Amino acid sequence: MKAESEEQITKAESAKLEQSSFGLSALSFKLKIGFDGKRAANNLTGLGNYSRSLIEALAKQFPENEYLVYSPKVKSAKQIDSFLSNENVTLKLPQSGNFLWRSLNILKDLAKDNVQLYHGLSHEIPFAIQHTRIKSVVTIHDLIFLRYPQYYSFIDRKLYKWKSISACKRADKIIAISEKTKADVVEFYGVNADKIEVIYQSCDDSFKKPFDTATLSRIKAKYKLPEKFILNVGTIEERKNLKLIVQALKDVNEDYKLVVIGKKTTYFKVVKQEIERLELQKRVIFLENIPFADLPGIYQMANLFVYPSFYEGFGIPIIEALYSGIPTIAATGSCLEEAGGPDSIYINPNHKDELALEINKVLESPILQKEMKAKGLEFVQKFNSPLVTQQLMNCYKNILA
Structure with missing residues (x-):
């Protein structure tokens, strides 16, 4: 000081x-x-x-x-x-x-x-x-x-x-x-x-610069990240609606796992029970206390970012995802359309089938992925x-x- x-x-x-x-x-x-x-x-x-x-x-x-x-x-x-x-x-x-x-x-x-x-x-x-x-x-x-x-x-x-x-x-x-x-x-x-x-x-400027291959490899090995994964970042609480992603994951290509980064609250027990009920223990990875310096690299390696929160004041994780060049799916009902722009995808936060459908649509279409990445990166420059x-x-x- x-x-x-x-x-x-x-x-x-x-x-x-x-x-x-x-x-x-x-x-x-x-x-x-x-x-x-x-x-x-x-x-x-x-x-x-x-x-x-x-x-x-x-x-x-x-x-x-x-x-x-x-x-x-x-x-x-x-x-x-x-x-x-x-x-x-x-x-x-x-x-x-x-x-x-x-x-x-x-x-x-x-x-x-x-x-x-x-x-x-x-x-x-x-x-x-x-x-x-x-x-x-x-x-x-x-x-x-x-x-x-x-x-x-x-x-x-x-x-x-x-x-x-x-x-x-x-x-x-x-x-x-x-x-x-x-x-x-x-x-x-x-x-x-x-x-x-x-x-x-x-968001922090570190999300706006692609990491080099060596750094990404180090981060991937450090956290034992899968080859293909869907990312969710945020406190694990009821309002953030992680349970919906778990329910949708059951109907998503098994090659993709779900990586969740966030502080656990009592709601974590509800999510864990749902994971066990759907027998998805091997497909969901929880990471806590991630150093801020490594977080942009995890974003950059994700195939898709999903954020079905019931309500937000803005949605910084969406901004971080768009700057990281990641296709994004969020929820209707609050301000997430303001953060994600017209070329991200928005679903009803109560409909797991709709979320599963949109996740599969993005993951199965390299053309759509490329378009969402390019237009998302263009839109996010307003922030x-x-x-x-x-x-x-x-x-x-x-x-x-």
Whole structure:
């Protein structure tokens, strides 16, 4: 972790900034942008990857600014250490005490650091930030806890709703990661659609570069991957609907196995029972704790990616698959069509026979595979990091203007 050496912006300069209007033109001074970094500094998957990728892309594309990552603690891990080694990214631990820090006391630290804009990267921002000079934006990933409450405990639902609806009301701007999430925020929270901007996510750049043959061979041997396999990536939970893939696999060419990468929850027992009932023990492979550096290689060796989730805020695994040049089948009913584009295939998440039919159609047609790979790779460029990062910086500048 590097020590802070940057010059502090004076209160007078901050006040001047508040009154200035620079639109989207180039800035003659540095911005100081603060982020809720709890997940960036501690989580190795999901929202942690999203947070690190977003901040790192900003730091590389707009190096003239300072990016302050606020977290109550930091985890020692290669991904996190690498992220924090970026020249203009600084970890900020509590100066004002840990009690209620992320919710309230962080405001004192933001003021001391002369932060001009604070970005809550996952559904919450500090209380009372609207009464300070600091502008704020909050990212809403999804409202699945309201759309599918049966997947969450009563306490979790109440807590998530309380934090997210409060943040949506108090933030200067809301970023939704898909049009579907934007529509949900309008529907459930009654927020004016004009306050919400849709800015899609990208995925880590490592998924955008083909691995060489030697690296792929090493990864294949390390995890004992089969010659032909269907891939599914994501937490093994009911909403992700892995059971449907297992049921469809019974009617898929036996040359193909199913490789599943994800953290196990209690739903794993349901999936395991289905595998045993259908006698598919030799055709389903579970991998856990895969180093992030190896994951793109596994994608690149797959024959097909299948993601029949009942509901998602966006669907980063689909983006990873398309960048990896893998034909993709997903489910209707949420935002997965936004992520997969018009040339991926979509099925009803309740129909195993339909999924089996579409899997076989893709695996049996090299021509269709080639077409889906080419058109999928073309479509996914709309989520490329430079484009998404520019949209985000434009959003920041508009808030501060």
